[in-house]
Amino acid sequence: MSLSPEQRREYRAIAHHLKPVIIVGDKGLTQNLQEELERALNDHELIKIKVASQDREARQEAINALCEASGAEVVQTIGKVAVIMRRAKMPNPKLSNLLRHKS
DSSP states (O other), rough: OOOOOOHHHHHHHTTTOOEEEEOOOTSSOOOOHHHHHHHHHHSSEEEEEEOOOOHHHHHHHHHHHHHHHOOEEEEEEOOOOOOOEEEOOOOOOOOOOHHHOOO
16 A cells, blocks of 8 residues: 555654654564554554664664564654554544544
8 A cells, every 4th residue: 555645744744743652772673562563553553663773774674674564654754763654453533643633
C-alpha cells in the first residue's frame, strides 16, 4: 500500500506534535523492541521512532527493517526520527492517533 502525497501531508501534520514511542538503541532490533513496536502500532497506528545511531545508512536500514518486519509504511524520515504508520484491524478511538486527530 503506497501513500498518496495528500495522505503523507495529513499524517505528517498529525505526527508533528507526537513524541517518539519507540527508541532503537545500541542493542538494535531485539525481540522485545519488535513486540513493543507491534503493540504501539496496534494501539496508535501512527507513531514516531527514534534511532540512536550516528551512521545515516545504519539508521535507514534499521527503519526499513522495522517497517518490513511489522508491515508498516514510512511516512517521513528527518534525521534520527521516522514517522511510520500501519492501520489497525480494530482501532481504539481513544488511542489511535489517526482517529483522535481527524478533522
